Amino acid sequence: xxxxxxxxxxxxxxxxxxxxxxxxxxxxxxxxxxxxxxxxxxxxxxxxxxxxxxxxxxxxxxxxxxxxxxxxxxxxxxxxxxxxxxxxxxxxxxxxxxxxxxxxxxxxxxxxxxxxxxxxxxxxxxxxxxxxxxxxxxxxxxxxxxxxxxxxxxxxxxxxxxxxxxxxxxxxxxxxxxxxxxxxxxxxxxxxxxxxxxxxxxxxxxxxxxxxxxxxxxxxxxxxxxxxxxxxxxxxxxxxxxxxxxxxxxxxxxxxxxxxxxxxxxxxxxxxxxxxxxxxxxxxxxxxxxxxxxxxxxxxxxxxxxxxxxxxxxxxxxxxxxxxxxxxxxxxxxxxxxxxxxxxxxxxxxxxxxxxxxxxxxxxxxxxxxxxxxxxxxxxxxxxxxxxxxxxxxxxxxxxxxxxxxxxxxxxxxxxxxxxxxxxxxxxxxxxxxxxxxxxxxxxxxxxxxxxxxxxxxxxxxxxxxxxxxxxxxxxxxxxxxxx
Ligand code: BG6
Numbered sequence: 216x217x218x219x220x221x222x223x224x225x226x227x228x229x230x231x232x233x234x235x236x237x238x239x240x241x242x243x244x245x246x247x248x249x250x251x252x253x254x255x256x257x258x259x260x261x262x263x264x265x266x267x268x269x270x271x272x273x274x275x276x277x278x279x280x281x282x283x284x285x286x287x288x289x290x291x292x293x294x295x296x297x298x299x300x301x302x303x304x305x306x307x308x309x310x311x312x313x314x315x316x317x318x319x320x321x322x323x324x325x326x327x328x329x330x331x332x333x334x335x336x337x338x339x340x341x342x343x344x345x346x347x348x349x350x351x352x353x354x355x356x357x358x359x360x361x362x363x364x365x366x367x368x369x370x371x372x373x374x375x376x377x378x379x380x381x382x383x384x385x386x387x388x389x390x391x392x393x394x395x396x397x398x399x400x401x402x403x404x405x406x407x408x409x410x411x412x413x414x415x416x417x418x419x420x421x422x423x424x425x426x427x428x429x430x431x432x433x434x435x436x437x438x439x440x441x442x443x444x445x446x447x448x449x450x451x452x453x454x455x456x457x458x459x460x461x462x463x464x465x466x467x468x469x470x471x472x473x474x475x476x477x478x479x480x481x482x483x484x485x486x487x488x489x490x491x492x493x494x495x496x497x498x499x500x501x502x503x504x505x506x507x508x509x510x511x512x513x514x515x516x517x518x519x520x521x522x523x524x525x526x527x528x529x530x531x532x533x534x535x536x537x538x539x540x541x542x543x544x545x546x547x548x549x550x551x552x553x554x555x556x557x558x559x560x561x562x563x564x565x566x567x568x569x570x571x572x573x574x575x576x577x578x579x580x581x582x583x584x585x586x587x588x589x590x591x592x593x594x595x596x597x598x599x600x601x602x603x604x605x606x607x608x609x610x611x612x613x614x615x616x617x618x619x620x621x622x623x624x625x626x627x628x629x630x631x632x633x634x635x636x637x638x639x640x641x642x643x644x645x646x647x648x649x650x651x652x653x654x655x656x657x658x659x660x661x662x663x664x665x666x667x668x669x670x671x672x673x674x675x676x677x678x679x680x681x682x683x684x685x686x687x688x689x690x691x692x693x694x695x696x697x698x699x
Pocket of ligand 1: 362392430449450
């Protein structure tokens with residue numbers, strides 16, 4: 216069976232930066248099903264050859280030393296281009312005929328990848344419906360939808376409704392590229408392929424969990440988009456909640472798409488809504504100094520570039536264990552990590568040399584750019600009486616597996632081609648996420664909103680975020696990763 220990937224928004228940034236480089240790497244490693252054709256679709260007038268030339272340059276830039284001219288030339292023979300306007304049904308019809316012509320009457324698995332502006336998703340899906348492009352008479356048909364999936368619950372529901380008028384849910388693959396990261400998948404392995412962590416992974420032993428996605432970059436040239444979005448829509452509704460689900464979920468019976476997603480959905484169902492009256496104590500908001508100077512950002516913008524949300528899960532495993540979700544732009548360093556902070560010993564016999572006793576007994580799952588896991592615990596300093604010091608067991612992917620880590624899109628694209636939706640969000644997952652986020656956004660726009668604290672670039676957000684956590688007897692694990 217052959218495979219065809221039609222990319223909508225083919226002249227855009229995502230196609231050049233992520234999709235084609237990932238497909239090229241899969242081809243180079245001989246992982247792409249043979250044959251797999253790639254058909255770009257967008258408004259720019261281009262021939263097949265012009266499109267290939269454009270992608271050769273950008274793929275070279277994004278692949279560095281992994282780019283090989285001879286392999287690219289072989290790969291490029293599988294790339295085609297169809298100019299057209301997504302807004303016009305006739306253009307979609309022409310694309311449809313081109314796909315049929317390329318498939319030459321052979322059955323083929325087709326993947327339609329929406330890498331275009333989100334405002335165009337609905338029109339694209341409607342036109343696909345008009346041309347019966349979801350019909351599976353001559354092979355499987357799959358739809359990939361990039362984030363953002365809606366901008367609130369009601370728009371996400373509308374989009375799901377329109378998609379379901381054309382595609383069945385099992386044909387739909389909603390991407391969250393965090394789930395394609397090897398270190399995120401490794402968290403599933405850490406939890407469910409080892410027996411030693413499970414007995415500790417609950418309210419009896421865990422004091423709290425910190426999930427931090429810190430970015431050192433500011434919003435750069437994305438001011439226009441970002442000012443309408445803010446950190447909650449841009450990072451929390453998708454990436455941070457996904458990390459929380461994987462950290463908190465129960466083991467599925469089998470590693471199958473619906474069973475995995477059923478368990479993730481249960482985490483969202485257990486998530487306690489944050490009401491307007493609690494918003495001041497459950498969240499912290501921040502904006503970096505200078506944000507309002509970006510092009511496209513309102514001079515009096517109240518958009519958050521930093522946030523902390525304290526999440527509580529009302530279930531047996533996690534009752535009374537706060538999950539602190541935190542993300543921001545223009546912070547000290549780029550660092551995504553999940554910190555499982557275990558409880559302190561019930562009765563202390565020894566004096567610790569540094570920090571609070573909660574410094575010890577911490578599992579740090581480093582997602583990026585450091586990729587590994589550290590277990591922090593106290594140890595005796597030799598020949599120094601009963602002096603103790605914090606030390607750690609340290610696992611690093613790059614030491615154990617020097618071949619390097621693939622980009623998240625490689626795994627996700629391959630899963631779509633194979634029809635495995637385990638690492639993609641289901642419609643209920645997306646809607647429940649928005650149902651949690653919407654009231655926070657609304658409360659932040661109400662008189663009950665906590666202040667929007669300004670923070671200087673290059674810090675861990677506003678100082679008030681540290682004070683806020685200190686008032687709860689805890690402290691952030693604010694350590695920039697050491698990269699080798
Ligand atoms: C995207 C957000 O979804 O994720 C960006 O829109 C953010 O604002 C990016 O920078 C972070 O992704 P990663 O993989 O670099 O952590």
